[in-house]
Amino acid sequence: xxxxxxxxxxxxxxxxxxxxxxxxxxxxxxxxxxxxxxxxxxxxxxxxxxxxxxxxxxxxxxxxxxxxxxxxxxxxxxxxxxxxxxxxxxxxxxxxxxxxxxxxxxxxxxxx
Amino acid sequence: xxxxxxxxxxxxxxxxxxxxxxxxxxxxxxxxxxxxxxxxxxxxxxxxxxxxxxxxxxxxxxxxxxxxxxxxxxxxxxxxxxxxxxxxxxxxxxxxxxxxxxxxxxxxxxxxxxxxxxxxxxxxxxxxxxxxxxxxxxxxxxxxxxxxxxxxxxxxxxxxxxxxxxxxxxxxxxxxxxxxxxxxxxxxxxxxxxxxxxxxxxxxxxxxxxxxxxxxxxxxxxxxxxxxxxxxxxxxxxxxxxxxxxxxxxxxxxxxxxxxxxxxxxxxxxxxxxxxxxxxxxxxxx
Numbered sequence: 586x587x588x589x590x591x592x593x594x595x596x597x598x599x600x601x602x603x604x605x606x607x608x609x610x611x612x613x614x615x616x617x618x619x620x621x622x623x624x625x626x627x628x629x630x631x632x633x634x635x636x637x638x639x640x641x642x643x644x645x646x647x648x649x650x651x652x653x654x655x656x657x658x659x660x661x662x663x664x665x666x667x668x669x670x671x672x673x674x675x676x677x678x679x680x681x682x683x684x685x686x687x688x689x690x691x692x693x694x695x696x697x
Numbered sequence: 698x699x700x701x702x703x704x705x706x707x708x709x710x711x712x713x714x715x716x717x718x719x720x721x722x723x724x725x726x727x728x729x730x731x732x733x734x735x736x737x738x739x740x741x742x743x744x745x746x747x748x749x750x751x752x753x754x755x756x757x758x759x760x761x762x763x764x765x766x767x768x769x770x771x772x773x774x775x776x777x778x779x780x781x782x783x784x785x786x787x788x789x790x791x792x793x794x795x796x797x798x799x800x801x802x803x804x805x806x807x808x809x810x811x812x813x814x815x816x817x818x819x820x821x822x823x824x825x826x827x828x829x830x831x832x833x834x835x836x837x838x839x840x841x842x843x844x845x846x847x848x849x850x851x852x853x854x855x856x857x858x859x860x861x862x863x864x865x866x867x868x869x870x871x872x873x874x875x876x877x878x879x880x881x882x883x884x885x886x887x888x889x890x891x892x893x894x895x896x897x898x899x900x901x902x903x904x905x906x907x908x909x910x911x912x913x914x915x916x917x918x919x920x921x922x923x924x925x926x927x928x929x930x931x932x933x934x935x936x937x938x939x940x941x942x943x944x945x946x947x948x949x950x951x952x953x954x955x956x957x958x959x960x961x962x963x964x965x966x967x968x969x970x971x972x973x974x975x976x977x978x979x980x981x982x983x
Contacts, residue, residue, distance in 0.1 A: 628779075631779060633777075633778040633779060633780075633794055633796075634778050634779025634780060634791065634794040635779070636779075637779040637780070637781075637782050637791055637794065638779040640782065641773065641779075641782045641784075644782070644783075644784055644785075659791050659793075659794065662789065662791070663782045663784060663789060663791075666782075666784045666787055666789055667784040667785065
């Protein structure tokens with residue numbers, strides 16, 4: 586499973602970020618190989634439609650699930666059209682690694 | 698002659714000033730009144746026009762023909778507003794993000810995109826008992842972009858109207874800039890409070906860019922403090938009128954009366970204000 590997590594920084598030790606469209610970083614985590622990679626979010630610089638631009642970015646990189654704090658209506662529409670599972674985690678004091686652990690333990694809530 | 702009434706801060710008395718100015722001048726000249734505060738138009742509550750025309754305001758948005766589209770994604774690349782997304786075999790159009798720029802239609806190598814009208818609000822027209830040509834726009838609830846509706850209201854102004862009075866939206870952003878664009882004069886209504894002063898300065902910043910001559914009406918005169926009074930006095934703009942803070946005015950306005958109906962002496966005062974504006978614009982043109 587290819588999981589993307591919104592993050593403040595570019596490592597697993599960095600804090601999780603609750604914004605979707607304007608998060609500074611995305612961490613891509615492959616649950617099979619346990620490999621991960623950080624992507625800077627270019628959508629933060631967009632004056633309009635950051636949510637759609639960020640969703641397009643993830644779709645183009647094969648995302649199957651994404652964890653963030655909340656998803657705006659446009660991002661939600663794009664991600665659901667792509668069949669990507671959206672998971673909500675409101676606590677921005679957790680690290681990316683802690684969020685991955687929660688996900689692997691099945692303790693994150695799916696957004697419908 | 699086009700006079701726009703703006704303020705920066707909301708609730709300072711733009712509509713009170715613009716409607717009473719229109720009523721006071723309606724005996725002297727034929728005039729048009731445009732309520733461009735399309736997110737919350739309320740000038741009709743005071744001027745009470747009989748609306749005879751109501752038409753939708755539409756903006757062009759792209760429609761993609763799935764048969765002709767090869768999913769090349771060129772439209773997604775050129776869109777500066779992220780109003781398009783390519784998801785596998787699906788093309789999504791986010792109409793509320795679209796600014797109707799037409800880039801996607803132009804860029805599509807397959808000519809698979811054409812524009813369709815999407816209604817975002819209404820334009821209404823009618824006449825008041827004073828003989829004023831009254832126009833207003835109303836943005837539909839949930840629509841984020843007021844400027845196309847404002848442009849349609851302005852475009853519908855009867856041609857050759859010798860005097861047009863524009864009631865602007867609050868703030869100092871795109872919608873106000875659209876409303877005051879091509880005005881010959883801007884009346885800035887303010888209240889002598891730190892909020893009024895702060896937002897007035899935002900409007901002064903806009904007017905610095907447009908170069909439009911302007912003057913100030915101080916409403917709720919007497920509230921606030923002396924610091925603001927001093928700052929207002931130091932501005933290089935004339936104070937055209939002061940309207941006192943009085944319960945009698947507020948209570949009757951809330952019932953839908955014009956200021957000139959509450960205090961009839963204001964009719965002459967607004968006619969004088971108009972003469973001041975004419976002199977000031979002639980001077981700045983010379």
